[in-house]
Amino acid sequence: MGARLDVRKTYKLYIGGTFPRSESGRSYEVFAAPARAGATPRFLANAAQGSRKDARDAVVAARAAQPGWAGATAYNRGQVLYRVAEVMEGRRAQFAEEVRVGEGISPSRADSLVSQAIDRWVWYAGWTDKIAQVAGNPNPVAGPFFNLSVPEPCGVVAILAPQESSLLGLVSVIAPAIATGNTAVVVSSKDRPLPAVTLSECLATSDVPGGVVNIITGDAAEIAPWLASHRDVNGLDLTGSAGVEGLAWGELEASAAETLKLIVRPGGAGARAEEPDWAIEPAISRMTTFLETKTVWHPKGR
Template sequence: MPSAQRVDVRKTYKLYIGGKFPRSESGRSYEVLAAPAGRRGTPRFLANAAMGSRKDARDAVVAARKAQPGWAAATAYNRGQVLYRVAEVMEGRRAQLVQDVRDGEGLTAARAEAVVSAAVDRWVWYAGWSDKYPQVLGGLNPVAGPYFDISAPEPTGVVAVLAPQASSLLGLVSVVAPVVVSGNTCVVLASQERPLPAVDLAECLATSDVPGGVVNIVTGRTAEVAPWLASHRDVNAIDLTGAAGAEGVDWGELERAAADNLKRVLRPGGTGEEALELDFEAVPDLSRLTTFLETKTVWHPKGR
């Protein structure tokens, strides 16, 4: 074959909403660049990502709301199996995940491999809690009367998630998995500068058994889309983790916007302008899972 110079085929990734990959309503996209190697390194072009808009965020919330009752009604065992399948697909796409994490976060190959392994393990860890957290968090309450008093955790509903800005895969998994394992659905605003691992996760979700609308992923400017999610009246809760380190984002303003319909808010680490991204390599616990649960209590008379 003649050694002619090939045309540079540049990828342009889409959003992930309702189990499909639509283009942004805005028609805009932005360049995603690799983390520069060293102080004098030149950022390298990786791909174009869709620039999500207010309309895209609204569409994602509609898809999440539509999917939530069915996902919550699935048995805990079934949810666990479905989420475990996502981990299997992630393992099958390991090479792509490693490359995108390495490019986006400026890691060595060995370090990127370790991050991907930790992300898959973290997803499996949360999937394993699907049929266990009700036993740990619920129970039969002692009462002085001829009736049973039973408390059981239930999902909050639709959760908006601002994904971590720096930890583009492990952090992403650490904020998404605990939301959906309990029957919530979510709208995720991916890391602005490092969105490709989120796109990879979307492709894993699309080829697994997760129903469309359970996880919706929007890419774009955090400062542009986050206020619409915070103020959206059909969003029940919001995780502001990704507000830490996001350019032009005042998480206090987002918190005030969320208060309009009494959203449950998970604040970023730190306080005020000193908000910091969490250490997602730390051993996880159930705090993120319990944040987006509501405990309901039922009284039932005892039979004779």
């Protein structure tokens, strides 16, 4: 008997808790990072090539899921996020292999990145029931009032996931957005989408309600403009615009200005976009940018 013929995975989108192909019927070829310049790229898989309509469907799913997710207790959201880390841990080997071939790095380097990605979920799982204490406070107004400022999620956040860091970077933009009660529509790395699809399978089996995270594989240059101008999107994370051909983040920001979306600009200086260093501990601004502060005045009296 020869070696067993393996069963390969179909890589699909993740919208509203289900795994559809692109409504456009399109797919694109994903290759391993070339071992050396000029080498013939090795075919890995066909990924679904998400469309404008897929992005719109994802916004509908994200909006539908948002009140329930924001309304869950912070303790509950924390447990669900921790569960994601648990499920990722069980898939270490698969993530490590996808990161290794996609990013063209050594097995030990890939293993380290997977560890950091899982640990980052744990870090954000611990934030869910603390962010209101850190970002909110009572205000000592000069009058007979109890006055309290509390943070609330802004709603639906569209995220351009980083192009280079296909798992650690991906986790580092999704987790802060949803930890606080937002729901997300994520456009994955175009050339390295496989860890994003595997992450969506973890999310689907981690008690994360369908629609809380929606992941579209494909070309950010094609999909992002529709998300930037979408009237039912409240926040826009432009981190992943670094390294996308045919995409100017300033144009997306200008388009988002029409509905005054909250914006995370890409790293770098001036018009140049650079991918951040994902290894360092994140600033909480990735969470607080997508929060609104609500201040409530209550009179005191006998």
